[in-house]
Amino acid sequence: MPDTFTITQLAEEFSITPRAIRFYEDQHLIKPAREGMNRVYSYRDRARLKLILRGKRLGFSLAEIKEFLDLYEADRTQVEQLRQLRSAVTERMEQLQGQLSDLMVTLDELRDIEAQVLAALAVKGVDAAG
Incomplete structure (x- = not known):
C-alpha cells in the first residue's frame, strides 16, 4: 500500500466524491499535507476517513466522530x-x-x-x- 494518496484515489476507494473529502477537511476531521497546490493524504488520513465513513454509516454525528478521533490525539x-x-x-x-x-x-x-x-x-x- 502506498504511503500517500491523492484525493481522487481516496474518493474512488471509498466511493465518495472529492467534495465530501474536502468537507471532512473543512470540519477538521482530516488534515492532508500540501505539495504545491495538491493535497497529499497520509495513511493516517486514510484510516481516519475510513473511521469517519464507518461512524456515519452507524448513525453517529460528525461532532461525535470528531470527539472520538480527537480523544485518540489526547x-x-x-x-x-x-x-x-x-x-x-x-x-x-x-x-x-x-x-x-x-x-x-x-x-x-x-x-x-x-x-x-x-x-x-x-x-x-x-x-x-x-
Missing part, C-alpha cells in the same frame, strides 16, 4: 477513547432497538389495516388485485 493509550466509544455504541444500539420496536408496531398495524381492507373488499365481492 490519549495515545486509547483507554478514554475506548470508554467513550463503548458508551456511544451502547447508546446508539439502544436508540436503534427503540426504532426497531417502533417499526415492528407500525408493521403490525399496517398488517391489521391490510387485513381489514382485504376483508371489506371480499365482502363486496371485489378482487383485491384488480
Whole structure:
C-alpha cells in the first residue's frame, strides 16, 4: 500500500466524491499535507476517513466522530477513547432497538389495516388485485 494518496484515489476507494473529502477537511476531521497546490493524504488520513465513513454509516454525528478521533490525539493509550466509544455504541444500539420496536408496531398495524381492507373488499365481492 502506498504511503500517500491523492484525493481522487481516496474518493474512488471509498466511493465518495472529492467534495465530501474536502468537507471532512473543512470540519477538521482530516488534515492532508500540501505539495504545491495538491493535497497529499497520509495513511493516517486514510484510516481516519475510513473511521469517519464507518461512524456515519452507524448513525453517529460528525461532532461525535470528531470527539472520538480527537480523544485518540489526547490519549495515545486509547483507554478514554475506548470508554467513550463503548458508551456511544451502547447508546446508539439502544436508540436503534427503540426504532426497531417502533417499526415492528407500525408493521403490525399496517398488517391489521391490510387485513381489514382485504376483508371489506371480499365482502363486496371485489378482487383485491384488480
